[in-house]
Amino acid sequence: MVAEAVRLADREGVDGLSMRRLAGVLDAGAMSLYHYVANKEELLDAMVDTVFDEIELPSDGVDWQSAMRRRAVSVRSVLARHRWAIGLLxxxxSPGPANLRYHEAVIACxxxxxFSVAMATHANWLLDSYVYGFALQEAGLPFDTTDELAHMAEDVYLPQLPxxxxxxxxxxxxxLAAAGQGPDEEFTFGLELVLAGLESVRASAQPDG
Structure with a gap:
């Protein structure tokens, strides 16, 4: 049921999701769904937990920047599949188990x-703000590929910019039209700046050796 709700939201967005709409997709009675979830909010909790379960957790086998880089790339990829979830994560x-495992793993890394307790919290907040904000902006772009971006820049934007x-x-x-770059390069550029800034703060907080 939750998996079908996620697929429905992927296709149509979450605003139109209702227990009745989901029941119709499942060819079931709306009241039967309440045997599994108490209400739509509980369904959304389960859907969000499913999204968190798709995100790659930070690994203990790499340095923190590599772990956070891979985690950020994974979050962006997951949110590209589930754009409805950007504002809900x-x-x-009432976070589910995958949600809690994910946040625990990030802070633990x-x-x-x-990082001190306070700085780990700041770093986590900053990284999430960057990735979620980029995903939100990317979801609204009027192009999907680098070639389409180059076309938009050269044939649509430039004629409007004397x-x-x-x-x-x-x-x-x-x-932009000449560079042949797109959202992937912009995401990497910003992420590296954030990671470099956090490393500077982390290193400066270390006790003198």
């Missing part, structure tokens, strides 16, 4: 790397 007040009126936007759009 941190909204649940940062604490074992030498260089005498918008010189900086014009040169930026032209550079």
């Amino acid at each position: 941190e909204s649940r007040t 940062l604490r074992k790397a030498g 260089p005498d009126e918008f010189p900086y936007l014009n040169e930026s759009a032209a550079a």
